[in-house]
Amino acid sequence: MQTLTNRAQPVDRRPMTFWEKMYLPAIAKGMGITLSHIFKKKATVNYPEETRPFSPVFRGLHVLNRDEEGRERCTACGLCAVACPAEAITMEAAERKDGEEHLYREEKYAARYEINMLRCIFCGFCEEACPKEAIYMTETFAPANYQRKSFIYGKDDLLIPDPKHPVTVNKKEQ
Numbered sequence: 167m168q169t170l171t172n173r174a175q176p177v178d179r180r181p182m183t184f185w186e187k188m189y190l191p192a193i194a195k196g197m198g199i200t201l202s203h204i205f206k207k208k209a210t211v212n213y214p215e216e217t218r219p220f221s222p223v224f225r226g227l228h229v230l231n232r233d234e235e236g237r238e239r240c241t242a243c244g245l246c247a248v249a250c251p252a253e254a255i256t257m258e259a260a261e262r263k264d265g266e267e268h269l270y271r272e273e274k275y276a277a278r279y280e281i282n283m284l285r286c287i288f289c290g291f292c293e294e295a296c297p298k299e300a301i302y303m304t305e306t307f308a309p310a311n312y313q314r315k316s317f318i319y320g321k322d323d324l325l326i327p328d329p330k331h332p333v334t335v336n337k338k339e340q
Contacts, residue, residue: 239300249295
């Protein structure tokens with residue numbers, strides 16, 4: 167029989183011998199493969215206790231960067247949102263008001279900046295598209311969670327803490 171690609175394979179229709187009916191050669195071949203894997207290096211690790219090193223080109227969670235003076239680098243140009251093939255980044259721009267020069271570098275800033283981590287494919291195009299080097303990807307992978315809304319990271323989740331004003335934790339005295 168001819169096919170469109172002429173790749174028809176002839177099928178061997180001879181009757182099986184006694185040893186082929188017993189499947190002993192196939193079982194012996196499978197056991198040989200199993201025994202050869204016993205002596206090889208293990209591919210698995212005990213994950214919570216042990217971790218494997220990531221590749222140098224691993225792209226993890228996103229972070230919005232600050233400049234040396236602690237101001238936000240993002241100027242809400244929207245290039246990261248346009249470059250994102252999954253359309254995971256949304257932002258709203260706003261004008262800087264008088265007295266906010268210590269918060270934002272440019273006259274325009276991102277009033278709302280969100281990344282939907284469930285849509286993100288971690289391709290790194292947003293990092294490459296940013297002219298101000300405001301967004302970059304860390305070596306941290308996305309944590310597991312049961313709530314969909316917890317995977318939408320807002321600006322407060324993405325911004326690294328201000329180096330001039332470190333975050334302090336208030337401990338209650340007991």
